[in-house]
Amino acid sequence: MKREPPLREEHTPIAARCDGAPVPPGASVIVFGADGQARRPAAQGGKLAAAGKGETAWWFQPGPHAVGLVPFAAAPEIGLRLAFVVDLPDPRLVRQRFDLFLFSEVAGQGASLGLADLAGRIETALRAALDQGTLELPPCASLDEWNAFRGGLDELLYMRFGVTVDDCVPVELDDVDFAAVLRRRAAPMPAPPLPEPVSPAPWLAAPAPAAKLDDAAALRRLFLELPDASRALRLLPAPAFAARQAHLRQLALAALDVNTMPALAWLAPGQARAADEQRRLAQASAAAVQALDELWAALAQMQVQTGTGGDDLDRILANLACHLAARRGHAAEERREPAL
Structure with a gap:
């Protein structure tokens, strides 16, 4: 070197x-x-x-x-x-x-x-x-x-x-x-900020502009890139036709979910969301974008190594669907063990 x-x-x-x-x-x-x-x-x-x-x-x-x-x-x-x-x-x-x-x-x-x-x-x-x-x-x-x-x-x-x-x-x-690298590693981690108190009247609270901007950029990427990711997946060799159809169906449902995503600022007509809930939904859309980046990386790996990446694709698409559901405001269903 x-x-x-x-x-x-x-x-x-x-x-x-x-x-x-x-x-x-x-x-x-x-x-x-x-x-x-x-x-x-x-x-x-x-x-x-x-x-x-x-x-x-x-x-x-x-x-x-x-x-x-x-x-x-x-x-x-x-x-x-x-x-x-x-x-x-x-x-x-x-x-x-x-x-x-x-x-x-x-x-x-x-x-x-x-x-x-x-x-x-x-x-x-x-x-x-x-x-x-x-x-x-x-x-x-x-x-x-x-x-x-x-x-x-x-x-x-x-x-x-x-x-x-x-x-x-x-x-x-x-x-x-x-020396600067060692100082950064030795520095204590900053304490997480305390959550802001929830307003007793959420409809009187103003929308959080910073979260709205981040959320809008994330939804813009998802809206524009998911159809192209689906086309890229369709062009790759398919080791199993049924699995490829299932992946394409999941991508289509994710794109439909993004296209019909409710607004971040308003919970209902004339009723604004609370600031902490807006931040939570914006974090979900940011997590969905991270899953989108993982999807592009998995597609690149599948292009190089034909027949691989199926398990990773299942995980990525499941995470994407979970994050989009969280952005929509649906709480994740609690896992229930089967009763005897």
Whole structure:
């Protein structure tokens, strides 16, 4: 493993909204409709982006881009230098995966995507896959183990973000402050905040704006990405037809549940939810998004290892259904042991 200088990502955006603004040279343009459908017009660097009524235009730099990742939080001195590009349009897909990522996760939160932000998302997805066991990177990995990791990483990043990995090499980072790492590990955990008292008149309580924003972003991702996850699953080889049909049925029911999800702020017409209940429902929608991320990772693993991932898919879809039921406000049924 060679020693590298500090890996620092540039903070300049690699994608940004460009309604009525000139497109940077070498950039590609994506035009999103109000329904989330995307199209990629011909390259028009230096010209104004042409967006119709109700449409929004974004530009992005295809790359190549280079970022530094730390796959294990407990070993910050070991890193990966990753080079990737945004993939060309695939005519087999209804919507390109990078277009879906940009519209689902970025367009609803801001007007640009920086390289450091994208690197942080990739690093989070990589660490989650390593924690869940869908990717394995043992210490002193052999060539076969490294190739297996590379294949899984390539498919994970394409399935999750729509980017194609050009190169990935392990590096040893020089800019790690080990003293700060030890201080953070030795610092006591902060005490959890005390819950706020429930208002005696919930209909007089104002909706909690922070939870509402988080909940709206989570439901937006679920609404946009579940149909595409179902299409991706349908394209994978099916070792058992009945099991595949059951998984597709569960995804369809989950998408229907999201489409008919009740509002967070209001319990009934003219009756607002209590703030603590809003936080609880927002936590359920955030947990559903975590299950969605696990679903994309499982689909990537099934693409690499044909015939595997069925048990993980059962668990993920069951967790997704449970979290969506909790977001709807339905309490989980208590498990009852059979009586003799």
